[in-house]
Structure formats: structure tokens, C-alpha cells
Amino acid sequence: MRQVSRVSKVLFCAIAAASFSVSALAQNWPNSTVTVVVPWPPGGPSDIAARPIAKRLTEDLGQPFVIDNRGGGGGNIGSAAVARAPADGNTLLITSSAPIVINPSLYKKMAFDPSKDLVPITNLLRVxxxxxxxxxxxxxxxxxxxxxxxxxxxxxxxxxxxxxxxxxxxxxxxxxxxxxxxxxxxxxxxxxxxxxxxxxxxxxxxxxxxxxxxxxxxxxxxxxxSGAKRSPLIPDVPTFAESGLPAVVSYAWYGFFAPAGTPKPLVAKINAETLKIMKEPAFQKILADTGSDYVGDTPENFAKFVKEESVKWAKVVKESGATVD
The missing domain is CATH 3.40.190.10 (Periplasmic binding protein-like II)
Incomplete structure (x- = not known):
């Protein structure tokens, strides 16, 4: 009995130490420069969300958040680099939907699996x-x-x-x-x-x-x-649904991701800091200027949305026979 009790104490201490370590990582993050990879050339639509988010995170958290535009491979090269990075919050990804929910069906070979190698943080824009x-x-x-x-x-x-x-x-x-x-x-x-x-x-x-x-x-x-409703930027233009094609609903969306294995408390902290920025007048103006609704969400809800988008576009790719390699 004493041996069992001793083993139980050791396990308890190990679990407690691990929990403390994860909690401490989230509390102390960031303690160095954070690289935010955008897997597209500079000046693209992803930068519209990425640069103001990185700027405000730098100001709010006291460490540099540096944008790294790493284009190529339809967004796959930069995204794969983040997927392979340590899950410590020091390398993050802001990208359009393509490498996350389209490329896995479009490319015969991928260097990473978005559904397994990346964890969603929040949606940023949906245009x-x-x-x-x-x-x-x-x-x-x-x-x-x-x-x-x-x-x-x-x-x-x-x-x-x-x-x-x-x-x-x-x-x-x-x-x-x-x-x-x-x-x-x-x-x-x-x-x-x-x-x-x-x-x-x-x-x-x-x-x-x-x-x-x-x-x-x-x-x-x-x-x-292609939105589910008319855009306030062009209110006189009908949707595809209003024009007789209700199945044509589509958005170019941009999201925030971290390497898989990033501790949940740290993902929650990045999410909370990002949503705070998205509710500020400066980012609200970006939403209005791009025709996007506010789409900040919990990591869990964003993950569900990403999964639904993956299923949708896999079906379109299969029916169209589209391929790029």
C-alpha cells in the first residue's frame, strides 16, 4: 500500500508540475520576439489583417511581433514552416483560407496536414x-x-x-x-x-x-x-442566392493559427488579446472597409468553422476535377 501511495504521490507531483509549467508559459508569454508568418508576398490581402494585429500585439504585450512574408506553393511553404515550429507561441500564422481548407484537396502532396499540425486561434476577416x-x-x-x-x-x-x-x-x-x-x-x-x-x-x-x-x-x-447577404459596400448588388443560385455562397477568410500542441491556456491568451484588438475602432474600420462582418470567435468555434469549410471545398474540388500538380 505504501508503494502504491508513493507512486500516486509521484504521479500527482508530475501532473502538478506539468500543469504549473503550462500555466507559467501562458502567463509569461511573450518573453521574446514573436514571428507571425504570412505565407504570401508582401502587400496581399492577408497583410490587411496581419499587420495591424501584429502592431497592436507589440504595443499591448511589450515584445516585438514581426511579420514574416514567406510566399510560395499556394501558401503551403510558409504554413508548413509554422506547422513544424515549436509549440511555444513564438511562431504564429496568419493566412487566407487556401492552405488550410482548399490545398489539402487540391494538391496531391502536402508537407503538412492543417487539420493535425495547426491549431485555430480565431477568424480575423471574412470577405x-x-x-x-x-x-x-x-x-x-x-x-x-x-x-x-x-x-x-x-x-x-x-x-x-x-x-x-x-x-x-x-x-x-x-x-x-x-x-x-x-x-x-x-x-x-x-x-x-x-x-x-x-x-x-x-x-x-x-x-x-x-x-x-x-x-x-x-x-x-x-x-x-457571394455572401449570404448583401454587402453594405455595394448594397444595390444582389447575392447569388437572390439571383437564383442559393448554393453559391463563398468567402475569402483570413485566420490566426498556432502550431499543434500549443498549450490551451496559451491559445486562449492569444485569442483574448486578439479579440480585444478586433473590437477596437481601428480594426472595426478595417472590417467596414473590406466588407467583413466581425468574425472574432473562440478557438473551438473557429475550429468547427474550419472543419466545415474543409468539407465544403473538398466537395467542390472533387466535382470540378481541379488540380495543381
Missing amino acids: PLVLVAHPSVPANNLKELIAYIKTQPQFSYASAGNGTPQHMTGELFKSVTKLDITHVPYKGSAPAISDLLGGHVPIMFDSMIAIMPHIKSGKVKVIAV
């Missing part, structure tokens, strides 16, 4: 996409556009690149309408928009963040918005 057309396209609404496409021997749509939410939204549109449209991928929104404005491609799907200046200038026709 509806818009379908826009060159002014020469003889259609002013979705019904007219679909009818026009059916009369064309060849038709194409542009996107910001393979595997992006823009690409997948186009594939979702094709799947629902059964239209034969060729995808033309670009290396980012800017060159795609340039070719749309030049009349080299007739239509494209893009996030409001990138295309809004050209909507305001009247250089493109806006056909429909």
Missing part, C-alpha cells in the same frame, strides 16, 4: 467575393450573364491563382450552373484585374478588398456578391 465583368459583356445581371455564356463557343474566367478562394468560387459557380468555362489563373489579383480591365478576359471572381476601387470607378460591371 465576400464578387463576380465582375468587363463593360463589353452584354449582361447586367446573373441571369443575362448565364444566358450569354451559353451562346459562346468559348468562355473564360480569371482568378488570382490556382487554389485561391477566387478560383474555387469560380469552380463552385461552374458546378452549380453546369457551364463550360475555362479557368485562367494569374499570379495574384493585380494582374488578373489588369487583364479584365483590358478586355483580355470577360469576367473574374475576386474579393472586395482588391476589386472595390474599380467597382467605384465604374470600370467593371458587378454581377453578384
